Each structure stands twice: as C-alpha cells, then as structure tokens.
Amino acid sequence: MQKGKASIEFETPPRICGAASIVGEKEGQGPLGPFFDRVETDPMLGCKNWEEAESALQKKTADLVIEKAGTSRKQIRYMFSGDLLGQLIATSFGTVDLEIPLFGLYGACSTMGEALCLGAMTVAAGYADQVLSMASSHFASAEKQFRFPLEYGNQRPYSATWTVTGCGAVILGCQGEIAKITGVTVGKIVDMGLKDSMNMGACMAPAATDLILQNLRDFERTPEDYDQIITGDLGQVGRQILMDFTKSKGADLTGRHTDCGIRIFDEEEQDTHAGGSGCGCSATVLSAYILPKIQSGEWKRVLFVPTGALLSSTSFNEGQSVPGIAHGVVIEHIGKEG
Amino acid sequence: MQKGKASIEFETPPRICGAASIVGEKEGQGPLGPFFDRVETDPMLGCKNWEEAESALQKKTADLVIEKAGTSRKQIRYMFSGDLLGQLIATSFGTVDLEIPLFGLYGACSTMGEALCLGAMTVAAGYADQVLSMASSHFASAEKQFRFPLEYGNQRPYSATWTVTGCGAVILGCQGEIAKITGVTVGKIVDMGLKDSMNMGACMAPAATDLILQNLRDFERTPEDYDQIITGDLGQVGRQILMDFTKSKGADLTGRHTDCGIRIFDEEEQDTHAGGSGCGCSATVLSAYILPKIQSGEWKRVLFVPTGALLSSTSFNEGQSVPGIAHGVVIEHIGKEG
Numbered sequence: 001m002q003k004g005k006a007s008i009e010f011e012t013p014p015r016i017c018g019a020a021s022i023v024g025e026k027e028g029q030g031p032l033g034p035f036f037d038r039v040e041t042d043p044m045l046g047c048k049n050w051e052e053a054e055s056a057l058q059k060k061t062a063d064l065v066i067e068k069a070g071t072s073r074k075q076i077r078y079m080f081s082g083d084l085l086g087q088l089i090a091t092s093f094g095t096v097d098l099e100i101p102l103f104g105l106y107g108a109c110s111t112m113g114e115a116l117c118l119g120a121m122t123v124a125a126g127y128a129d130q131v132l133s134m135a136s137s138h139f140a141s142a143e144k145q146f147r148f149p150l151e152y153g154n155q156r157p158y159s160a161t162w163t164v165t166g167c168g169a170v171i172l173g174c175q176g177e178i179a180k181i182t183g184v185t186v187g188k189i190v191d192m193g194l195k196d197s198m199n200m201g202a203c204m205a206p207a208a209t210d211l212i213l214q215n216l217r218d219f220e221r222t223p224e225d226y227d228q229i230i231t232g233d234l235g236q237v238g239r240q241i242l243m244d245f246t247k248s249k250g251a252d253l254t255g256r257h258t259d260c261g262i263r264i265f266d267e268e269e270q271d272t273h274a275g276g277s278g279c280g281c282s283a284t285v286l287s288a289y290i291l292p293k294i295q296s297g298e299w300k301r302v303l304f305v306p307t308g309a310l311l312s313s314t315s316f317n318e319g320q321s322v323p324g325i326a327h328g329v330v331i332e333h334i335g336k337e338g
Numbered sequence: 339m340q341k342g343k344a345s346i347e348f349e350t351p352p353r354i355c356g357a358a359s360i361v362g363e364k365e366g367q368g369p370l371g372p373f374f375d376r377v378e379t380d381p382m383l384g385c386k387n388w389e390e391a392e393s394a395l396q397k398k399t400a401d402l403v404i405e406k407a408g409t410s411r412k413q414i415r416y417m418f419s420g421d422l423l424g425q426l427i428a429t430s431f432g433t434v435d436l437e438i439p440l441f442g443l444y445g446a447c448s449t450m451g452e453a454l455c456l457g458a459m460t461v462a463a464g465y466a467d468q469v470l471s472m473a474s475s476h477f478a479s480a481e482k483q484f485r486f487p488l489e490y491g492n493q494r495p496y497s498a499t500w501t502v503t504g505c506g507a508v509i510l511g512c513q514g515e516i517a518k519i520t521g522v523t524v525g526k527i528v529d530m531g532l533k534d535s536m537n538m539g540a541c542m543a544p545a546a547t548d549l550i551l552q553n554l555r556d557f558e559r560t561p562e563d564y565d566q567i568i569t570g571d572l573g574q575v576g577r578q579i580l581m582d583f584t585k586s587k588g589a590d591l592t593g594r595h596t597d598c599g600i601r602i603f604d605e606e607e608q609d610t611h612a613g614g615s616g617c618g619c620s621a622t623v624l625s626a627y628i629l630p631k632i633q634s635g636e637w638k639r640v641l642f643v644p645t646g647a648l649l650s651s652t653s654f655n656e657g658q659s660v661p662g663i664a665h666g667v668v669i670e671h672i673g674k675e676g
Binding site for chain 1: 339340343344346386387390391420422423424425426427430431433437438439440441442443444445446452455456459460461462463464465466467471473483524525527528529566648649652653656658661663669
C-alpha cells in the first residue's frame with residue numbers, strides 16, 4: 001500500500017527467514033567480531049586478485065545464508081545484489097554459479113537498502129516465495145577502484161572511512177522467525193555540491209536526513225516511534241551533520257541513532273578514522289548485530305537506512321560533486337501475535 | 339502471479355503511457371532515424387565531457403517522456419534507471435535534478451529489460467501509479483570505459499558492435515494507450531566461458547537462448563505465440579548463434595526474430611560491423627520502433643529481450659570470461675476490450 005510520497009506499507013509484511021555475514025580479519029577484530037558468522041583471515045580468500053576475492057565473499061555468503069535458512073538455491077526465486085565495483089563484477093562473478101535469476105543493483109553503499117526494498121516489495125506482492133538480498137565490499141578492491149594503489153601508502157584524512165571487507169545477505173520470504181519488514185521508503189539523490197571524496201560522510205548526510213524525514217512524514221511518525229534509527233556508513237563526521245540537520249528540522253534523533261560504520265570498528269584501537277563504509281558495512285552489521293536484537297525483542301522497531309555516496313574516479317577527476325542517496329527499511333520484531 | 343520457474347504474469351497488466359527516445363547523429367542517419375523523437379547532432383550535447391553528455395541524454399529523455407505522457411515529475415513515484423559506466427555516473431548525474439526516488443540498476447545492455455521488469459512489477463502490485471524506466475549509453479563514454487581511447491583509432495573486428503549513443507525511456511502506469519505489459523521473465527547469468535570482448539554477441543547469445551526458452555516454458559507457449567521475439571544487441575554473430583541454439587532446443591524462431599542492434603544501423607552503409615549495442619540500443623528501438631507497431635496492432639504480442647554482456651576492463655584484463663544476462667518483457671497490443 002502506498003504511504004505518503006515515497007513509502008510503501010506492507011499489508012502482509014515479508015519475513016526475514018535467514019541472515020548471514022562473512023567479514024575480513026580487521027572487521028573480525030572489531031567490537032562486532034564475535035557476532036559475524038565467519039571471519040576470513042586471508043584477504044585474498046585463496047583467489048588470484050582482489051576482485052575475485054570479493055566475488056568469493058558473495059558466493060560464500062549466499063551459500064551460507066541459504067544453508068542457515070534451511071532452504072535451497074532452487075527455492076530462491078530471485079536475487080537482488082550489488083557491489084561497488086565498475087559494472088558490478090564482484091556480483092556477476094560471485095553469483096553466476098548460483099543460477100538464480102538476478103536483478104543487479106547499484107546504489108553505492110546504500111545497495112543493501114535497495115536490495116531489501118525491492119526484495120520485500122517482490123515477496124509482499126506474491127511474485128516470489130523466497131528472495132535473496134545481498135551486498136558486498138572489499139577494502140582492497142575498493143581502494144583500487146576509487147583511490148590510490150595500496151602500495152602507495154597514502155595518508156588518509158580524519159574524515160575518511162575504511163571500506164569494510166565483508167558481505168551480508170538475508171533471505172526474505174512469506175515465513176520466517178527473525179524479523180518482519182513492515183515498510184520501505186525509497187530515497188532520491190541529494191546533491192549539496194560537496195566534492196570531497198575523502199569525506200563521504202558529509203556527502204551522504206543530506207540524503208540520510210532527507211530519507212529519515214521523508215519516512216517520518218510518510219508514516220506519520222516521530223523519532224520516538226523507532227527504538228533505533230540506524231544509518232549505513234556516515235561515520236563520525238556524517239553522523240554529526242545528520243544529528244544537526246534532523247534536529248534543525250524538528251526531528252531529534254538523540255539517544256536513538258547509531259551508524260553501522262561507527263559500530264563496526266573501534267575508534268581508539270583500529271585507526272580507521274571516521275569509521276567503516278562500503279556496501280558490506282551496513283549489510284554485515286544488519287545480519288550480525290541489528291537483526292538478532294530485533295529478533296530478541298530488545299528493539300521492537302528499527303529504521304535501517306543504508307547510505308551511498310555516488311561517485312566514480314572518472315566523475316571525481318572531472319570535477320563533479322559527490323551526491324548521496326539513502327534507502328529506508330522498517331524492520332520490526334515479530335511478537336507473539338505474529 | 340508467479341508463472342513457472344522465473345516468470346510473473348500480471349492479473350492487471352501495467353500500461354505503457356509514454357515513450358521517448360533521443361539518439362546521436364549516427365543513429366539518426368540509420369534506418370530507424372525518422373522514428374526517434376530527437377537526434378542530437380552534437381555528440382557532446384554542449385557538455386564538457388562524454389560522461390556529462392550521457393547524463394544530459396538521460397535528463398533530456400526523462401523530461402521528454404514526462405511531457406509526452408502528459409504527466410509531471412511529481413506524479414512519477416519511482417524511477418528505475420541505469421547505464422554502462424562505472425558506478426552508474428551517467429544515471430546519477432543525469433537524474434539528480436528530477437528529484438524522483440531512484441532504484442539504480444546495472445544489467446549491462448540488458449538494463450532496459452531489468453528496468454521494465456521492476457517497473458511493471460511495482461505498478462502491478464499497486465506500489466506506484468506511475469514509474470519511469472530508462473536506460474542510456476554513449477558511444478564515446480563506452481569506448482573510454484571499456485576499450486581504447488578514440489584517438490588511438492584502433493581496428494575493430496567484424497564481430498564487434500558499435501555502442502549506440504542514445505537514451506530510451508517509458509512511463510508505466512495504471513492507464514495508458516500505447517501497450518500493456520502482461521508478463522516478465524527474469525534472467526540468470528549464463529557463462530559459457532567465452533572471453534572475447536570484441537564478440538559480445540557470442541557472449542550474450544547463450545543467455546538470450548536461456549531466457550527465451552524459460553519464457554516459453556513458464557508461459558507454456560511456442561514461438562508462434564509471439565508475433566516477434568526481439569533481442570537487444572546480439573548483432574549478426576550473436577543472432578546466428580541464438581537461431582542455432584534455440585532451434586536445437588526445439589524452438590524455431592525463423593521469421594519471427596529480430597534484434598535491435600541489427601535494426602538500428604545499416605549494415606551496408608554505416609560500417610558498424612555486427613550492429614549496434616549498449617543499454618541505449620534496445621531502449622531507443624523499443625520506444626521509437628517496437629511500441630508504435632504494438633500500439634497500431636501490427637504486432638499483437640512481442641517478447642522483448644534486452645541482452646547484456648557482463649564485463650569490465652578490470653575483469654577482462656584479469657582474464658575473466660564475459661558472462662551474459664537477458665531479461666524478458668511480454669508486451670501486448672491493447673485491443674478494444676482493453
């Protein structure tokens with residue numbers, strides 16, 4: 001059912017019936033380390049190059065989530081997946097063996113939000129009994145794609161984030177015990193003209209603000225209606241901007257906001273500066289940390305808002321700005337009444 | 339309603355209520371030249387670089403299709419769009435001013451198929467009254483992204499295709515006179531290990547074969563149930579493989595198959611070798627050539643199958659194969675009975 005200007009409320013909310021996360025060694029050493037399903041200590045995952053390593057992450061995570069959900073490849077009707085690399089090569093080569101019809105998605109680091117929105121819409125409409133939504137990133141393939149060769153050892157400003165090596169996946173279906181998706185809010189691109197690719201948190205904060213305010217308007221809610229509002233990878237700098245922007249618009253998120261990028265690394269110990277980022281950041285934190293808290297009932301209703309910075313090395317070198325986009329997913333505890 | 343293994347049949351088929359196409363000069367000089375809405379004689383579209391020119395194509399085409407459909411930006415609830423460039427920069431910078439919630443898609447040259455599938459699913463489920471589905475490509479931005487600098491003047495083998503400069507867009511809605519989408523078939527990645535990026539038709543033909551056979555099985559149809567089965571950009575080489583493969587599987591497409599890439603350029607006069615390609619190829623041919631024939635009733639039922647070759651210069655240089663993907667959209671004439 002259409003809700004407000006950009007949202008959908010599901011009359012029969014799709015269920016999350018499986019969730020899995022596989023991360024790299026640095027993520028495994030972070031505060032959420034114990035919660036991930038698997039920590040890969042070899043950053044190459046036994047492959048010949050970084051891109052193939054990221055593909056291997058997707059393949060392993062997809063297989064794991066299918067196993068954890070007690071289902072099979074054949075029962076997954078459609079797959080929604082994406083990554084940060086040009087032409088989505090991590091996804092293409094990571095999912096080919098699954099032989100599941102694929103919708104390839106690109107929303108920069110908001111991709112898990114896009115995959116959950118479309119997956120939930122597909123299940124709720126009865127188009128599929130089970131779908132798989134997934135997103136990945138890899139520190140080294142992202143550095144190669146967007147920034148400097150690792151061997152160059154360049155200095156990073158304190159506003160920079162560290163791309164998470166990891167893949168998160170969920171299976172959505174008509175049945176499932178983990179949580180339910182009651183609504184989604186689809187984001188639009190917001191460009192405030194910022195051009196600093198080493199401060200992506202600031203570039204994405206306006207889009208996150210826009211999405212959260214749109215969600216509150218569309219569902220006629222206040223921040224208090226959510227136990228948590230969790231952004232993807234704004235990091236320390238972007239988070240502060242989000243808090244200021246939303247407060248100035250009358251929505252005070254104090255005490256109920258957190259950010260996957262801030263949670264995944266230890267600020268003092270791990271030297272990642274503003275926090276973690278990448279499609280894999282919000283996707284793995286969702287699977288490993290957010291969903292268990294919703295399943296247990298510690299959080300009854302969460303607004304999950306993966307955030308993306310839309311840039312390429314080409315657009316950046318041509319002097320373009322770095323616009324942001326964010327998508328929102330309302331995830332709720334399944335009470336006794338279902 | 340789920341149909342077979344990978345398809346959906348719509349109980350209330352979404353209507354196509356607007357279609358637009360803008361192409362470059364070479365496309366304007368081809369056999370379909372008179373049918374496109376607009377031919378841009380400046381390949382830069384007044385911009386500073388190729389990527390911005392492609393963004394301008396998307397922006398102009400979106401505005402044009404909204405105007406032609408007699409609607410407004412505010413009435414378009416969601417947009418499904420994509421292109422070939424790394425991180426979809428043509429789409430990001432081309433659609434930012436529209437301020438419409440965006441699902442960014444990547445399916446290589448199959449993107450228009452993906453955008454139509456998701457757009458139709460969204461409208462048919464009642465999630466939106468109007469959506470915009472769009473895809474673009476630009477010869478020069480694609481050459482820069484995937485092949486050689488234009489200045490290098492490299493030789494192209496006869497199996498190579500020529501990336502179309504163009505953007506096609508349609509508006510799907512509950513009402514509309516142009517045509518109706520009665521079903522979709524979502525494709526999976528098919529990799530037969532081919533590695534020749536200068537013969538993308540051969541790389542995509544197995545995926546097109548797989549999609550068409552899946553569609554026929556899912557809907558319990560034979561090729562004779564379609565007036566035309568129209569692939570995206572297989573070109574001359576890929577088309578022959580498709581004809582052979584499908585025939586060997588018991589589905590003879592003789593007399594009812596054509597390919598947008600073969601139609602858009604004149605084989606004798608325009609020296610494009612195997613034909614046209616790029617997301618913009620099938621998208622513009624759909625808007626300018628296929629839909630009018632369906633609207634007039636010359637064709638009652640068409641299976642539209644945009645085809646994509648999944649590669650990047652990175653994966654290619656790392657020795658990866660070029661897998662294919664294709665998505666199918668069943669488009670039908672709106673008879674007197676509706």
